[in-house]
Amino acid sequence: MPIRPRTDTAELLQADVELQPLPREFYARSALVVARALIGKCLVRGHPSGDQRVWPITETEGYIGAHDLACHGRFGETPRTAVMFGPAGQWYVYFIYGMYWMLNVVTNTPGVPAAELIRAAGPANVPGKLTKQLGITRVENGLPVEPASRLWIADAGVRVPRRELVRTPRIGVDYAGEWKDKLYRFVWTKA
């Protein structure tokens, strides 16, 4: 049976829940710890009007450093990957296949190219649709993950039971040798 990310957000969030930004230290940890911890946190997209969309994160993938042969940082720092080598808590957004923007959060410490790909949140169950629906492009690349960027991550107090969390290999990294089979993808499944 295929693994389906959980997308029924209405039952998860109280209307008056208080959204707290995560401290910088949250991101300054190893990529896998952060990838797991992001499940159940909320992606928040603000608009100038004051409206905001709050989408629980349901699927992430960790890319852990230059030695990870699936990681963009494996060839060293380039113009595209520079953000990954910088401090934690910034967005890394890149364009792929001529069509899609991918949203990642930089983690770990400066010099270690590590990040989480946010693959699904709220009603968006694939990474390309997530960025399209939220209007995320290269504009967000390098911005800090905080409310002032109008794209940030909040703790809404949602707890994810262990039995609803599944780990699998990462998607689309068959070229990565032994690293393609590492269980670095985290999915919040429906109960």
Place this chain on the structure above:
DNA sequence: GCAGTGATCATA
């Protein structure tokens, strides 16, 4: 299973 799409990077 695979076409479509264009930035990125290495090579020259």
Place this chain on the structure above:
DNA sequence: ATGATCACTGCC
């Protein structure tokens, strides 16, 4: 300048 590659998606 050129060509291979690509952390994808939707439709066959």
